[in-house]
Amino acid sequence: MQQEELSSPNQKYDFQFLNGEENTYSFQTRNEFVYEVLFRPTPYLFGESSLYADLVYELIIRVARNNSVKPSPPFDPLVAPTIAEIFTDFYLKTPLTIAIYICDSSDNRQHMRQAKFNRWFEYFDKDDFTKLDDVIRDSEGNRYPVSLIVKYNNPHRKAIFLAFLELIEGYNHEK
Template identity: 75%
Template sequence: MQNEEFTSPNQRYSFNFLGGTDNIYSFQTKNEFAYEILFRPTPYLFGINSINSKFIYELIIRVARNNSSKKSPPFDQLVSPTIAEIFTNFYENAPKTIVIYICDSSDNRQLIRQAKFSRWFEYFDKNNFTKLDDSIRDSGGIIYPVSLIVKSNNPHKKAILLDFLEMIEGYNRNK
């Protein structure tokens, strides 16, 4: 499936699956921004001995290239449905996938990223996915919004949600 191109209906961008360890997808916008969507394996998040550890991926959404004169990507109504289609494609190939999305806080815009990701989630087939939001707080008081997404029909959904909540509690304990 590496370097496979997916064509999309008019309301989405075409995208490519580049593969690799991080399961990279890419697409180019009309505004000359190239995005990469990564599904990085993170088996350690629920503990390496968890029965679900081999299904856990961190979702990373990043601008890979900016070929425009703009500093940051402008609003583009085709980005959200493209990311939703990429997400769905990844789950079709790995239906027991568990995705964790941790909002980047390097520029203190993590709450804005959380709101944007929640809006993007509106484009997903929500009857097929369950999303649970929470946050991790570091010792300096910085909050990192975190989302978990799992297929609604995953036979281990309840255990996965409990593992996620225990993970959050573990990170937040004594802070």
């Protein structure tokens, strides 16, 4: 496994906030991969009438376009600090945000994605954010890592964590 190099906190790619319904950010790497980081409103997660409904966003990190000849993005030490800067920017605009990150499982590489996301999280943790990890299980026993992230000083942090754990428990219990 390739070890991720730490870059200087000032080294990152320039990014654009494209706004839109999904609060989309975009940046291009030196390897010509265009990433999008989306904060998709997910008010239904805890229930539309929940106190938190308007604060919940699904965090999506995806390669939007491959302008290179390479089939997949190679390791790039500037991607993590760029995503961290985007994450911080969104939370500055909406400090009570509740972000949910569900690892894509379409190719059975969800656990590798979780490990990469956990390394990326170290860039924007800096004692300002806190994360709670859990797993959703489907009826065949497949496991899908999921994370909930809030600002550490969110006054509803404990209640949000409890609601998240109850949601996961309820979902897993149904299987």
